[in-house]
Amino acid sequence: AQTVTQSQPEMSVQEAETVTLSCTYDTSESDYYLFWYKQPPSRQMILVIRQEAYKQQNATENRFSVNFQKAAKSFSLKISDSQLGDAAMYFCAYRSAGTSNTGNQFYFGTGTSLTVIP
């Protein structure tokens, strides 16, 4: 079974600084997707960034980028120029790249609570 581990329950960063959230996963599959979701307090989880395992290039979305190390099964999220609105719980997630009606559930880590200090 796939497992996702986030070893940092809490992180903090000064506004305008850079922070990196860690995520490791375990799988025997070769094709899959990895995600970072952000959940502000009492709000929906929203997708921050996605990485396809077959792509060597690290995904980037504005101030958010990932460091995807497939061999090491590591998928960290870097937030540059941190803003107060970045404060949230961040979840790392894994999903198989299957094409059937089954096996498409997400596997999540326990989350990292990010505080942004003004």
Added chain:
Amino acid sequence: EPEVTQTPSHQVTQMGQEVILRCVPISNHLYFYWYRQILGQKVEFLVSFYNNEISEKSEIFDDQFSVERPDGSNFTLKIRSTKLEDSAMYFCASSEWAFAYEQYFGPGTRLTVT
């Protein structure tokens, strides 16, 4: 932007009671999911639902749980006889198709069983 909504945001119930958690997925989405997160633990998959039937369920989703799409908009999770260990945050999600990149999540319902 369309959102998945869930009601209520917080439900308190006594052990042994039945609860129904409600979700309104995004209107053109075909696949629906329930996940739960016990405090301090991982978000765990419960069940996926498509074409008015369960596509897949986890071992957590035992006979105490059921899902239903009673009309064209709502998607519900029923827990027949709640236990203390059912206390958790329950997330509903939907996606356009089975292997869509993204699942869209609701804000969750916090269920407290006393």
